[in-house]
Each structure stands twice: as structure tokens, then as C-alpha cells.
Amino acid sequence: xxxxxxxxxxxxxxxxxxxxxxxxxxxxxxxxxxxxxxxxxxxxxxxxxxxxxxxxxxxxxxxxxxxxxxxxxxxxxxxxxxxxxxxxxxxxxxxxxxxxxxxxxxxxxxxxxxxxxxxxxxxxxxxxxxxxxxxxxxxxxxxxxxxxxxxxxxxxxxxxxxxxxxxxxxxxxxxxxxxxxxxxxxxxxxxxxxxxxxxxxxxxxxxxxxxxxxxxxxxxxxxxxxxxxxxxxxxxxxxxxxxxxxxxxxxxxxxxxxxxxxxxxxxxxxxxxxxxxxxxxxxxxxxxxxxxxxxxxxxxxxxxxxxxxxxxxxxxxxxxxxxxxxxxxxxxxxxxxxxxxxxxxxxxxxxxxxxxxxxxxxxxxxxxxxxxxxxxxxxxxxxxxxxxxxxxxxxxxxxxxxxxxxxxxxxxxxxxxxxxxxxxxxxxxxxxxxxxxxxxxxxxxxxxxxxxxxxxxxxxxxxxxxxxxxxxxxxxxxxxxxxxxxxxxxxxxxxxxxxxxxxxxxxxxxxxxxxxxxxxxxxxxxxxxxxxxxxxxxxxxxxxxxxxxxxxxxxxxxxxxxxxxxxxxxxxxxxxxxxxxxxxxxxxxxxxxxxxxxxxxxxxxxxxx
Numbered sequence: 001x002x003x004x005x006x007x008x009x010x011x012x013x014x015x016x017x018x019x020x021x022x023x024x025x026x027x028x029x030x031x032x033x034x035x036x037x038x039x040x041x042x043x044x045x046x047x048x049x050x051x052x053x054x055x056x057x058x059x060x061x062x063x064x065x066x067x068x069x070x071x072x073x074x075x076x077x078x079x080x081x082x083x084x085x086x087x088x089x090x091x092x093x094x095x096x097x098x099x100x101x102x103x104x105x106x107x108x109x110x111x112x113x114x115x116x117x118x119x120x121x122x123x124x125x126x127x128x129x130x131x132x133x134x135x136x137x138x139x140x141x142x143x144x145x146x147x148x149x150x151x152x153x154x155x156x157x158x159x160x161x162x163x164x165x166x167x168x169x170x171x172x173x174x175x176x177x178x179x180x181x182x183x184x185x186x187x188x189x190x191x192x193x194x195x196x197x198x199x200x201x202x203x204x205x206x207x208x209x210x211x212x213x214x215x216x217x218x219x220x221x222x223x224x225x226x227x228x229x230x231x232x233x234x235x236x237x238x239x240x241x242x243x244x245x246x247x248x249x250x251x252x253x254x255x256x257x258x259x260x261x262x263x264x265x266x267x268x269x270x271x272x273x274x275x276x277x278x279x280x281x282x283x284x285x286x287x288x289x290x291x292x293x294x295x296x297x298x299x300x301x302x303x304x305x306x307x308x309x310x311x312x313x314x315x316x317x318x319x320x321x322x323x324x325x326x327x328x329x330x331x332x333x334x335x336x337x338x339x340x341x342x343x344x345x346x347x348x349x350x351x352x353x354x355x356x357x358x359x360x361x362x363x364x365x366x367x368x369x370x371x372x373x374x375x376x377x378x379x380x381x382x383x384x385x386x387x388x389x390x391x392x393x394x395x396x397x398x399x400x401x402x403x404x405x406x407x408x409x410x411x412x413x414x415x416x417x418x419x420x421x422x423x424x425x426x427x428x429x430x431x432x433x434x435x436x437x438x439x440x441x442x443x444x445x446x447x448x449x450x451x452x453x454x455x456x457x458x459x460x461x462x463x464x465x466x467x468x469x470x471x472x473x474x475x476x477x478x479x480x481x482x483x484x485x486x487x488x489x490x491x492x493x494x495x496x497x498x499x500x501x502x503x504x505x506x507x508x509x510x511x512x513x514x515x516x517x518x519x520x521x522x523x524x525x526x527x528x529x530x531x532x533x534x535x536x537x538x539x540x541x542x543x544x545x546x547x548x549x550x551x552x553x554x555x556x557x558x559x560x561x562x563x564x565x566x567x568x569x570x571x572x573x574x575x576x577x578x579x580x581x582x583x584x585x586x587x588x589x590x591x592x593x594x595x596x597x598x599x600x601x602x603x604x605x606x607x608x609x
Contacts, residue, residue, distance in 0.1 A: 081278045081281070081282075081316050081317055081318070082318070082322065083318050083322045083323070083325045083326040083329060084329070085316055086269060086316060086318065086326055087163070087326070087329055087330070089120070089267060089315075089316075090122070090159060090163050090165070090167040090168070091163050091164040091165065091167075092164075093118070093119050093120040093165070093167065093267075094118070094119045094120075094165040094167055095119055095120065095121070095122060095165070095167045095168070095170065096114050096117055096119040096120065096121050096259075096261075096265070097114075097117065097119075098114075098121065098170055098259075098348050099348070099349055099351070114259050114260065114261050114265075115259075115260055115261045115262070115265070119265070120167075120265055120266070120267045121170055121255060121259070121261070121265060121266045121267065122167060122168065122169040122170055122267050122269070123169060123170060123171045123172075123173070123251050123255075123266065123267070123268045123269070124153050124154075124169045124171070124172045124173065124268070124269045124270070124271065125172075125173040125174075125175050125178075125244065125247040125248075125251075125268070125269075125270045125271070126146065126149055126172060126173070126174060126175065126270075126271045127175045127243070127244070127270070127271060127272050127273060127475075128142065128174070128175070128176055128520060129272075129273040129320075129374065129475045129476050129478060129481070129516075129520060130149075130271045130272060130273050130319070130320040130323065130481075131145045131146045131149065131519075132145070132476055132516050132517070132519040132520035133273065133320040133476070133481040133482045133516055133519075134148065134149065134320060134323070134324075134482070135516075135519035135522075136482070136512070136515040136516045136518070136519045137482050137486075137490060138334075138335050140339060141519070141522060142519050142520065142522055144339040145519075146174065147338065147339050147340055147341045147342075148334065148335075148337045148338070148339055149172065149271065149323065150172045150341060150342055151337040151338050151342060152323075152326070152327055152332065152334065152337055153168060153169040153172050154168045154169045154170065154171070154172055154342055154347075155168075155337070155338070155342050155346075156346070157332075157337065157338070158327075158332060158337065159326075159330060159332075161330075161332070162330050162331075163330070169269070170348040171251075171348060171350065171359075171360075173247055173251075173359055173360075174359075175243040175244060175247055175270075176243075177358060177359050178243035178244075178246040178247045178250070179243045179376050179377075180553050180558050181243075181246055181558055181561070181562060181577070182218070182240055182241070182242070182243050182246060182376070182378070183376075183377070183378065183381045183382075183553055184553065184555050184558040184559060184562075185240050185562075185577050186216075186238065186240055186378050186381070186382060187381070187382055187385050187555070189209065189210070189214065189238060189239070189240060190214055190382055190464070190465055192209045193209050193210060193211070193212055193214055193464075194212075194464065200235075201234075201235025201236070202235070203234040203235055203237065203239075203580060203581040203582075204580050204581070204582070205580060206239055206574045206575070206578040206579065206580055207574050207578070208239070209239070210235060210236050210237060210238055210239060211235045211236050212236075212463075212464060213236060213437075213463035213464055213465055213466050214236060214237075214238050214464070214465050214466070215233065215236045215237045215238060215465075215466050215468050216237075216238055216378050216379075216466070216467045216468050216469075217237050217238040217239070217240055217241075217242065217579070218240075218242040218243070218375070218376055218378065218469075219242075219276070219375070219468060219469045219470050219471075219475075220242070220274075220276040220277055220279050220280035221274065221276040221279075221470035221471075222430065222468050222469065222470045223237070223280070223581065224276065224279060225427070225430070225470070226434075226581075227581055227582055227583065227584045228584045230434050231583040231584075232437070232438060232439055233434060233437060234581050234583060236437065237581060239578040239579060239580070240577060240578060240579075241286070241577060241578065241579050242280065243376065244270050244272060244277055244280065244281070244314060244317075245280065245286050245313060245314065245579070246576075246577070247268070247270065247314070248268050248270070248281070248286060248312070248313025248314035249286070249291060249313050249576055250355070250565065250576075251266060251268050251313075252266055252268065252288060252291075252311070252313050253291060253565075253569040253571060253576065254351070254352055254355060254565070254568060254569060255351065256288075257568060257569050257570075258351035258352060258568075259351065262311075263288045263311040264311045267315050267316075268312075268313065268314050268315050268316075269314075269315065269316045269317070269318065270314050270316075270317045270318075271317075271318055271319070271320065271323055272317050272318075272319060272320075272478070272480065273319065273320060273475050273476065273478030273479075273480055273481050274319065274470075274471065274475070274478030274479045274480050274481075275319060275478075275479050275480050276470070276479075277317045277319075277480075278317045280314075280317075281312060281313075281314035281315070281316070281317045282312070283579075284310065285579045285580055285581075286312065286313045286314065286579070287310030287311055287312055287313060288310045288311045288313070289310030289311075290310065290575070290579075291313075291571055291575045291576065292310075319478070319479075319480025319481070320478075320480055320481050320482055321480055321481070321482050321486065322480065324482070324490075347360075352568060354561070354564055355561065355564070355565065355568070358561050369521070369551070370517075370521045372551070373423065373467070373474050374473070374474035374475055374476040374477075374517055374520055374521075375425075375467065375469045375474040375475040376475070377551070378467050379408065379421050379422075379423055379465060379466075379467035380408075380551065381550065381551050381553065382419075382421065382465055383395055383408050383410060383419065383421055384550050384551045385550045385555075386410045386418060386419040387410050388550055390410065390412060390418055392412070392413035393410055393411060393412050393413065393418060394410075394411050395408060395409070395410055395411075396408070396409045396411055400422070400429075401429075402429070404423070404424070404425035404426045404429050404472050404473065405422070405423065405424055405425075405429050406422065406423045407420070407421070407422045407423075408420070408421045408422065408423075409421075419464050419465075420462055420463050420464050421463060421464055421465040421466065421467070422463050422465075422466050422467070423466070423467045424466055424467070424468050424469075425468075425469045425470075425471065425472055425473060425474055426469075426470070426471065426472035426473075427470060430468060430470070433466065433468070473513055473517075476513065476516045476517050476520050477513050477516075481516065483509065483512065484508045484509045484511070484512035485508075562576070562577070
């Protein structure tokens with residue numbers, strides 16, 4: 001772990017439990033533990049009493065099966081998702097020889113034997129929040145930061161300049177492209193809830209719509225919290241995958257079909273702003289076992305029916321800070337990397353030209369407006385879509401108890417409420433929302449039902465949509481972002497770092513977050529060449545849309561791309577875009593016989609990642 005990233009830096013929004021309540025059990029052994037002082041040993045009080053018991057091991061999947069603590073520390077302390085693992089994988093496998101031009105990509109003879117070649121296809125996806133964190137650190141635009149990341153991952157002066165095989169990433173995706181898919185699908189989901197049949201709220205099946213109010217699903221910390229502590233919320237959570245998960249699904253489905261290779265030959269890394277994204281990548285719902293079954297009724301029983309946990313759609317997640325550690329580990333000076341994109345002639349052509357044009361446009365996509373927030377703009381896009389459908393309507397905005405609670409309403413010309421939504425960021429505010437949505441409890445008096453609080457219950461039920469994010473301030477304030485205090489380390493190590501050293505007080509962190517937000521929302525171009533590229537892309541964008549554009553997103557064009565994606569992969573729309581959830585129950589206090597315990601252990605031998 002580098003000087004920039006350390007366990008002491010982590011700021012968890014939910015405190016960890018005293019003990020792990022669902023440890024990975026191990027068979028008895030007479031051999032004494034080699035490292036009894038290991039501070040990361042996961043065990044129970046009963047197991048601790050056995051002196052000769054070996055230390056238990058825990059994986060990210062096991063953390064997801066636990067109904068106890070939800071912390072970023074649990075995620076980052078897992079060795080299988082770190083920047084060291086990136087280097088290990090790049091050194092273990094050479095890159096598969098992919099077609100470099102569109103003409104070669106259209107010639108199947110050039111790549112039909114890739115399945116027999118030893119190697120991997122390396123693909124990375126980068127979030128705009130991570131780019132903004134890098135941009136604020138080095139005093140460059142978000143676009144320049146994205147180019148520097150691309151140079152590191154796929155340029156000749158980056159990772160390809162070293163290592164055993166000189167391997168690098170064939171493609172570096174901007175998750176803003178997948179965000180557009182998520183926004184269009186979110187509007188369709190809200191329409192289905194508002195105008196469709198009343199939903200049962202079955203959160204174990206992808207084709208079931210959630211209940212009103214619909215709660216966003218892009219934040220993995222929030223999802224883990226709901227699954228482990230408040231299962232009554234699960235029927236309300238959106239079934240849509242996050243942009244990270246969508247990127248993984250698209251990469252694995254399209255490349256495996258086009259190149260005729262197994263998904264395990266495609267290695268996908270995501271650069272994200274928070275550690276909880278590592279937990280999301282480890283969910284069994286985001287594996288090929290869940291999309292390879294082309295049936296509309298695919299649900300949480302798929303993994304059991306296939307007998308395997310499947311191949312992950314996202315193999316590994318690193319954070320913004322870990323990205324700098326990745327460069328440092330290869331003796332690459334990140335601030336010295338070129339701020340221009342990798343030349344076109346050195347880029348690998350995507351095997352599907354239509355999807356390739358969408359994923360890799362002429363110039364970088366613009367981020368959403370400041371009104372939409374720093375977490376993808378789900379709520380704002382839906383509100384703007386409803387507003388555009390009702391001429392003469394207006395949007396009202398009202399701040400709640402603090403800056404992380406904001407209520408929105410679309411009002412008709414006669415002052416009738418057409419749509420009500422709210423934004424809840426930070427776990428303190430989320431807990432208030434959860435209490436508002438708690439179902440009625442049976443009273444001890446016959447025929448009488450009661451709620452925790454009548455006023456709060458009415459407020460919760462009045463919303464049609466709620467954007468929920470675990471981090472106060474949104475995703476630009478993720479736990480994996482470069483913090484204000486990191487600037488002192490960077491200033492000493494990198495002469496190009498332009499940010500002065502700051503203290504760890506809250507004021508400095510707020511000022512730093514404002515800089516990151518400014519980089520995130522910035523629409524400035526670095527030079528006239530970039531402006532010319534923007535004009536070219538704008539012209540192309542107008543040619544391929546039908547005028548159904550909301551907040552810069554062309555709905556008809558995105559829907560046609562989703563349909564094309566489904567045709568290319570022969571998969572259903574639900575398999576590609578939607579997911580399921582699970583109610584996690586604690587095993588604490590449950591007794592099992594030795595026969596049942598050993599049988600359970602035998603059934604899990606060889607499992608896990």
C-alpha cells in the first residue's frame with residue numbers, strides 16, 4: 001500500500017461491527033496457527049476459544065453475504081482487488097492479437113482462432129469522478145486528465161513500456177457512455193412504475209418493476225446497507241445496473257460473441273471513486289452466469305442452476321488514488337504523461353462499428369450540468385424528461401434539512417403536482433428516508449395499524465423517485481478519491497502537482513471537494529483543436545438523432561443502440577440492463593449440528609474467487 005493510500009485514511013460512513021457475524025468456517029486442524037497476531041484474522045468468539053484453529057479467510061463475496069458491518073475498509077483490505085493485482089495480471093498474460101483497423105475487425109479470418117491463443121483482452125473503464133479527482137490534483141481539465149489516464153493504461157509510454165509481456169489495455173472506456181444508457185433506461189423504468197400495472201416489488205426477479213417511490217441503485221454502499229439492515233426497502237430499489245456494471249456486461253457480452261472467446265479471456269478493470277465499487281464488482285449477479293441464460297425469467301436462482309458463480313463482468317476495481325499507485329509501481333511519472341489522447345493509428349478498432357462509434361466518439365463527452373449533481377444525474381434527467389413532456393410546466397427545487405437533501409417537483413400550469421422527487425446523500429439522511437418508508441406495523445389492538453410517524457410516512461410516500469448516494473456531497477466525495485491531505489505527499493513526489501499542502505480540517509476538505517466538483521462540471525476545452533472536435537461531434541450528433549434530446553442525451557438513439565446490443569449478443573434487454581437483490585440474514589445465534597456444518601463446508605469446497 002503506497003503512502004497515498006493507507007488504511008488509516010479511510011473514512012467509513014457506517015462504523016464496523018465489533019465482530020464479523022458470518023465468518024468463513026474452516027475444518028478443524030491440529031496445526032497451530034502461524035500468525036496468531038494477525039490483526040485481519042476474521043473469526044468468532046467461539047472459534048477464538050479453540051487454540052489450534054487455523055485463521056479464517058474472508059473474500060469480498062463473503063462480505064456481501066454478511067449482514068453486519070458495511071465499511072470501505074473491508075473492501076480495500078481484500079488483496080484480490082488492488083493495483084498490485086493489476087500488475088500481476090498484466091505480467092501473467094500477453095495481449096491477444098486483436099485487429100487494429102475496422103477492415104480487419106470485419107474480417108473474421110483475422111481473429112477466429114483467438115480462443116486457442118494464450119492471452120487476455122484487457123479493457124478498462126474510467127468514471128468521470130475519478131478523472132475529476134486527477135484533474136484537480138494536477139491542475140488540468142477533466143479531459144486532459146482522461147487523456148493522461150488513457151496514456152497510462154494503453155499508451156506506449158505507460159504500462160506497455162514495462163512488465164514481462166509489455167501488456168496494456170486495448171480499450172479505455174468513458175463510463176459516461178454507459179451513463180447515457182442508464183439514464184434512458186431509468187426513464188423507462190419510472191414510466192413503467194407510474195403508468196404500468198401495480199408492481200409486487202419482487203426484488204429477486206429482473207423483469208419485475210420496483211414499487212413507488214423508486215430508489216436509485218448505482219451506489220453499492222447504499223445497496224449493501226439496504227440488503228443487510230433494511231430489507232423492507234428492497235422492493236423500492238431500481239433494478240438497473242450501474243454504469244460500471246453496464247460497462248462490464250457490454251464488454252464481456254460483445255467481445256466474447258464477436259471474437260468467439262470465453263468471457264474469462266476478457267479482463268475488465270474499472271477506475272472508480274469509491275472502495276464499495278469493489279464490492280459491487282464481486283456480486284454474483286454481475287457474472288456471465290446471469291446473462292448467458294437467455295430467458296426472460298432469469299433470477300437469483302441462475303447461479304445455483306449453473307453450478308458456478310460465473311465469470312465476473314468487472315474483474316477488478318481500483319480507485320483514483322490506487323491509479324496513481326499503479327503508475328508509481330511501474331516507475332511512471334503520472335504528471336509527465338501526455339495530455340493528448342493516444343494517436344488514432346495506435347488504437348485498436350472495436351469489433352462492432354456501431355457500438356464503437358457510441359463508446360468512442362470523436363471527442364470526449366460532456367459531463368452533466370451542475371444542477372444534476374455529481375452522481376450521474378439520474379434524478380435531474382428524469383425530472384427534465386417529465387418537464388419536457390408537459391409544455392407549460394415548471395420545476396421547483398426546495399432544500400431540505402441540509403445541503404444533501406433536496407426536493408424537486410414538476411408542477412403543471414394549473415399548479416398540479418405531476419412528479420415529485422428528492423435527493424438524499426449521506427447515511428444520516430438515508431436513515432431518515434428509510435424510517436419514512438418503513439411499512440406499517442401491526443398494532444396490539446385488533447384492527448389498528450400504526451406507523452413509526454404519520455408525518456414522516458406521508459412525506460416518504462409522496463415521492464415518485466429518490467436519488468440515494470452513500471457519500472455526503474455525492475460521488476466526487478467518494479472514499480477512494482484523492483483527498484486534500486494527499487496533496488502534501490504528491491507535492492513532495494511530483495513537481496507537477498499544483499495543489500498546495502493542506503491540513504486535514506473539514507474546511508480544507510470542503511474547499512478541495514469544490515475544486516473536484518469544478519473539474520467535474522467543467523466544460524472548457526484545452527485548445528482550439530479540441531473545440532473543433534467538439535463542433536464535429538456536435539454535427540454528427542445532430543445527424544443521428546430525431547430531436548428527442550433531454551439534457552444532452554438522445555433517447556431514440558440510445559434505445560436503438562440497446563436494441564442493437566441485444567441483437568448482437570442474442571440476449572434479452574433485461575439480461576443486459578437489469579439485476580436483482582437479496583435479503584441478507586444473519587447466522588448469529590443459529591445452531592447447526594456437526595453433520596450439517598461439515599456437509600455445508602463440503603458443498604462450498606472450491607468456491608469463491
